[in-house]
Amino acid sequence: MRSISDAQAIILDLVQPLDNRRDTEVVDLLAADSRILATPVTSPLDFPHWDNSAIDGYAVQYEDVQDSSAEKPTLLEIVEDIPAGYQPKSAIGPGQAARIFTGALMPVGADTVVMQEKTRREQNRVFILAAPKPQEFVRHKASFYQAGTQLLPAGIKLNAPEIAVLAAAQCSQLNVYRRPRVAIFSTGDELVTVDESLQPGQIVDSNQYALAALVRESGAKPLVLGIVKDEPVALEKVMTHAIAIADIVISSGGVSVGDYDYIDKILESLKAKIHISAVDIRPGKPLTVATLPVVPNPQLPYSLLPTQNSTLYFGLPGNPASVLVTFWRFVQPAIKKLSGITGDWEPVFLKVRSHHELRSDGKCETYLWGRLHLIDGVYEFHKAGGSHSSGNLVNLAQTNALAVLPVGKTLISPQEEVQVLRLG
Structure with missing residues (x-):
């Protein structure tokens, strides 16, 4: 079983960013x-494209106004009004000024702008009531x-x-x-679509909807392939198709040790190299990460032909909370690195105050979902109410952070500091 830090390092090492010649549009x-x-x-x-004024005021020659004060104002003749978008017609000489507005071109001869609040205008004259700094309020070209x-x-x-x-x-x-292409499918005989009538023992497949949304949020293009029954031939067919059309493949379910968990066996038959088969995390321990050689399918349209030499495969657990946590922790950084973004891949962790008591058995790194709130200028983590079972999807709504309890840590008391993974 891999530690979380080892798993993250392995995954990011496996990702080769898109090529800046082939993978662009x-x-x-x-x-x-x-x-x-x-x-x-x-x-x-x-x-700026040209010298212009940063405020409404008067364009002047600094030499004329450097000694101005309220007790001894400088009197200047106004020779022109210059609104934004207007090209000045007059040059400013000694003893002259131009009324100028924010963003307007500086007239030839002027080197300083006096803000209008420090002036008094009388018809075509202006009194400068305070000395400006040299070149004050002039935004110079370039x-x-x-x-x-x-x-x-x-x-x-x-x-x-x-x-x-x-x-x-x-x-x-x-x-x-281009946006990375991420193929998504769910496995399980018990799964039905959102528009099917539920029969006893059946479950609506929420995972592919959640994953499609998460993939889009990560800047990639989801290729949703639906539900696949726990039948090896059907699974192999879908997996082979997904590998041929996507940069990354994500399946949910079928990666544990049950009699109907076929994903790892099929990956091996497809000549995959399995790098991770379990991670020391709760929820989400049964996590498969593999790479497969790409075999281009000549029947695919050009837009779906692979440009990478290998496809990265994530076999996520089937429980909804496990799917979300493992995506946020491992898959999202991989998509970010693949996308071509520079050096902003890894999850963002913050140290904040916990509003609630947080508990774990301490046997593995545990993630509890909830929300960050700003209280008196300090961020607090508020744990979602209800059960934190990996099968409880309901209280994951509005989650924007995951509190992390490291291995060996069984209790974080209210107001104690906790590390959180910030989402979004």
């Missing part, structure tokens, strides 16, 4: 949200960014700030990594 800027940039971006534009240098590096996730920067740089199309 061009998308429009409006479709680039949450995508991973595949090549660095430069711009032919300086930022002071934020110089044309031709790197604007954004490859390997970053494009969120709203990056999209705004790219729009300002007039980058209408971008080269991004």
Whole structure:
């Protein structure tokens, strides 16, 4: 049985990020949200594009106003009003000023802006009531960014700030990594779909819906293959298809030691190398991680042809809580690394205060689900109510953190510090 740290290291070592030549596509800027940039971006534009004013006020020559005060104001002639988007017509000479607005071009001859609150205007004259600093409130051309240098590096996730920067740089199309393809299926004779009538002993398959949502949240494309009965021939057929079309395959169920748990045996028959078959974690101990050589299927459309040399396989347990915990802990970091994102793969842990008493038998690293709340400026972990059984899906709703009780730790008292895995 692997420790959690060993399992995480093995999994991340198995993942080879998408190739920045083969595994990319061009998308429009409006479709680039949450995508991973595949090549660095430069711009032919300086930022700011020209010298401009940072406030509403008066553009002046510093020499004229350096000794201004309320007791001894400087009187200047206003020669022009300059709103944003207007190109100044007049140069500013000694004894002159221009009324200027935020973002407007600085006129020739002016080197400083005096904020309007420190002035008094009378018709075409302005009194400067306080001395500004040299070049105060002037945003100089290229002071934020110089044309031709790197604007954004490859390997970053494009969120709203990056999209705004790219729009300002007039980058209408971008080269991004394709979304990793993740095949998902559930195993078990007892499983039915959400629209089937339940018979005694049957269970609705919630796992593939949860996994599809988690895969999308991780920036990948889910390929949902449905429910497969506990029958070796049917399982092998679906597994072979999944391996041929996906970068990562996730199955839920069939990885324990029961008579109808066939996943590991079929993986071995498919020449898989099994790297992990159990992890010292609760919930989620029976976890299979394997790699399989890719055998391209010439009947598949070009868009589904593999670009990786091997497929990473995760055989997750069947219980709903185990599926979610093992995905958050092991699968999500693998998808992030595969996606091309630079150095932001591993789970994020925080040390916070526990609101409730947390218990474990101490035999393995235990994860308890709940929510983080900000109380008086300090984060507290509130354990979800009800049973923390791996089969209890209901109290997982609204989970945004998992409290971690390490091996040997049986009790964390209220107000004691606890390490949590932050989700989302």
